[in-house]
Amino acid sequence: MIKKIILLIILYLLNNCSTNKIIDHHGIHSLEKKQLKLKVSEANINDVKNILGPPSTENIFNDNNWIYIERKSTVSDLKSLGKKKLLVNNVLVLEFDNRGVLRKKNFYDINSINDLKISNYETQTINLEKSTLSSILTSLKRKINDPLGNKSAK
Numbered sequence: 001m002i003k004k005i006i007l008l009i010i011l012y013l014l015n016n017c018s019t020n021k022i023i024d025h026h027g028i029h030s031l032e033k034k035q036l037k038l039k040v041s042e043a044n045i046n047d048v049k050n051i052l053g054p055p056s057t058e059n060i061f062n063d064n065n066w067i068y069i070e071r072k073s074t075v076s077d078l079k080s081l082g083k084k085k086l087l088v089n090n091v092l093v094l095e096f097d098n099r100g101v102l103r104k105k106n107f108y109d110i111n112s113i114n115d116l117k118i119s120n121y122e123t124q125t126i127n128l129e130k131s132t133l134s135s136i137l138t139s140l141k142r143k144i145n146d147p148l149g150n151k152s153a154k
Contacts, residue, residue: 021074023087028052031070031090035107038094045100055094068092089113
């Protein structure tokens, strides 16, 4: 009798487990298909808003650059201990002219994003000497973090 109850409990628990993977989706759905409807020099801002909706982000320095993002991820197999696996990572960059007509369209998928080259150059500081205010604030921060001075003695 106890074996039957345990078997029923195990079957109940296994029945509630889903084999379907849960997909986390962020951004614009089907961005790759929707961006094909946009033609350079034909579409304007209103067309883009009707097809894609408001942009995910706008360029801070130029209001005429819009960026749309689509990202899908899922939890991978049990053997990888639930790490997230990236399924789709699409980015669409749109540039408009002053009249609101689409001037340039760049679409990046997961493969083309991996091909992007990142610059190794570092920005040089203009003034290498610390100002008086900067040195005072650094000293105060050090004293707040270590009031007894134990960390610096080691």
